[in-house]
Each structure stands twice: as structure tokens, then as C-alpha cells.
Amino acid sequence: MTVIQLALDRLTKEQCFELAEKTSPYIDWIEVGTGVIKEYGVEILREMKDRFPDKTIVADMKTCDAGKHEALQAFENGADVTTVMGFVADATIQDMLDVAKAKQKQVMIDLLGITDSSRIEALRNLGADLLNIHIAIDLQKEVSWSGHHFKIVKTVPDARLAVSGGIKLENVSFLMKQKPAVLIVGSAITGAENPAAAAKALREGVDAFEANH
Numbered sequence: 001m002t003v004i005q006l007a008l009d010r011l012t013k014e015q016c017f018e019l020a021e022k023t024s025p026y027i028d029w030i031e032v033g034t035g036v037i038k039e040y041g042v043e044i045l046r047e048m049k050d051r052f053p054d055k056t057i058v059a060d061m062k063t064c065d066a067g068k069h070e071a072l073q074a075f076e077n078g079a080d081v082t083t084v085m086g087f088v089a090d091a092t093i094q095d096m097l098d099v100a101k102a103k104q105k106q107v108m109i110d111l112l113g114i115t116d117s118s119r120i121e122a123l124r125n126l127g128a129d130l131l132n133i134h135i136a137i138d139l140q141k142e143v144s145w146s147g148h149h150f151k152i153v154k155t156v157p158d159a160r161l162a163v164s165g166g167i168k169l170e171n172v173s174f175l176m177k178q179k180p181a182v183l184i185v186g187s188a189i190t191g192a193e194n195p196a197a198a199a200k201a202l203r204e205g206v207d208a209f210e211a212n213h
């Protein structure tokens, strides 16, 4: 079953809570975006977990170094999942995976900038199992989803995939065919005139695909 992760980016704290509240019936995981964490500090993770104890809270830390410290910062402040960039030193990723294992939490590896499947295999060998295929927000005007994005993960069929970047109702069906564990959606919900209706439509799209395949 694919979970929908609501990505809260470039928003005030008040907007984050309001959007999470409105869309809560239709989403499974709540991501506190990198910029939001930078603006308000990791304490916002705790506030989000306290307000939504039944949701999986994702801290989009996008860690590049000091893996142990940043994983602890995220997990000890209420996050269930934290993110690390896949191109960083193996030691950083290993430290984060170790902390996550000890605390029974998860690490999502952000594959931004990775084009080589040998790096994906190396990540898998480190023990990474949740890999996020990601189209950067700054590239979304020129790049759209295609089968090309999934080629690098072909050699790790047992990994769980997350997909993110410009996901909207129109490309849900194509992305669902790639069997993602996590569908990460930000602007298509948070920037919609009616965020609850947008989240509901996405949920229905995911559910309908699953019912028919």
C-alpha cells in the first residue's frame, strides 16, 4: 500500500498546522520541510507529533554531515523518519541508520543528484531501504517524470521507493505504476485553492489505482 506524505515547505508554522489539520483525513505521513525546520527549529517536529500522534512525522533534515547528531536531533524531537542526502559520506549514512535502528525509526535517503546505479547499490549495502527518487524544486520547470527516473533503482528491486517533486493528480497514475511505498506531495496540495479537496482527490487517485491493479 502506498502512503501519501504531505510535504510542508515554504510555509509559516501556522500554515503548516492548518494545512495538516485540513488534509489529515487524506494523508498518512506529515513532512516538516527543510526550510520550515530551519525557520522554526526542530521543536516544531515535537509540536507536530503531539498534535498528530497517529501520523508518521518526517523531518526533512536533508543531512549532509554530522549524521549521528542530526538523526538524534530529529528522532529525539518527535520525528519517526529523517532524511539524508544519498551522495554524502558512507559514514554519515551509516551513523544515521545505526541511530534509527537503535530507536526503531527510519531513514529516508534522498537521491537528488545521484545518476549512477552503483551508488544506489552501495547505499543498499549500507542497509538503506527507503530511497527517495526526487526531482528538485528548482528543476521542475524543465524536468518531468518519466521511466528514466526509475532506471537507477532497477538493480535494487527489494528497496522501498519514495517519489517526490512536482507530484500532482495528473502524474499519480504513472508514478503508481512504479509501485512507490511513499508518494510525497507538497505544492499540489499546499498551493491549491482548496487543499482538503486536492488531498482528497489525490487519495482517491491512489486508492482507485490500488483497487484496479
Ligand SMILES: O=C([C@H](O)CO)[C@H](O)[C@H](O)COP(=O)(O)O
Pocket (backbone or CB within 6 Å): 007, 008, 009, 033, 034, 035, 060, 135, 136, 137, 164, 165, 166, 167, 184, 185, 186, 187, 188
Ligand atoms: O523535498 C522537497 C524539496 O526539496 C523542497 O524542500 C519537497 O518536499 C518535495 O519536492 C515535494 O514538494 P513538491 O515538489 O512541492 O510537491
